[in-house]
Amino acid sequence: MKKLGIEFYRQDAVIVAEKLLGKILVRRWDDGSETRYRITETEAYLGEEDKACHASKGRTPRTEIMYSEGGKVYVYLIYGMYWMLNVVTGNENQPQAVLIRGIDKIIGSGKVGRELKMYKSFYGEDLLSSDRIWIEDAPEIREFTTAARIGIDYAGDEWRDKPWRFMLVLI
């Protein structure tokens, strides 16, 4: 299957989060080998007004990449030990991202980052031209579930309850 193009990433995070389900995340390692994973769980973070989104703090060194056009990688360190993998979406100056929570049987954003060996140097990586991480197309998934996002109780009622967590229905 071919790589997802810029038009895919330019859509809103909520749309991209849903459509990324079932897509193939490819990781090319230092030794040249490749591992392919099916994306099974995602979460959308949509703009400065979304109190759960890091961009709600405005433009900072950390959130800067979210203000660029979609198709870039946004990684950040959480709890001093886990690198979280996100895909920047939307157009320029629309700070949005989709957190990859699950790939195949590896469920949990921290575990995903560990499996893919994410670290600071992936910040800003271009998914359209990178030779170590990219996403390929796959047939659209119709069987999925939604739920509230995890770990964002601080965001307040309105944003905490948005059903912006998407899960592929696994049999």
Add this chain to the structure above:
DNA sequence: TGCACGATCTCG
């Protein structure tokens, strides 16, 4: 310059 806390996970 200091400090509280986080889009988490593991072990007990």
Add this chain to the structure above:
DNA sequence: GAGATCGTGCAT
């Protein structure tokens, strides 16, 4: 239920 472990944002 608590500890690991450190960059970030905001207060001082």
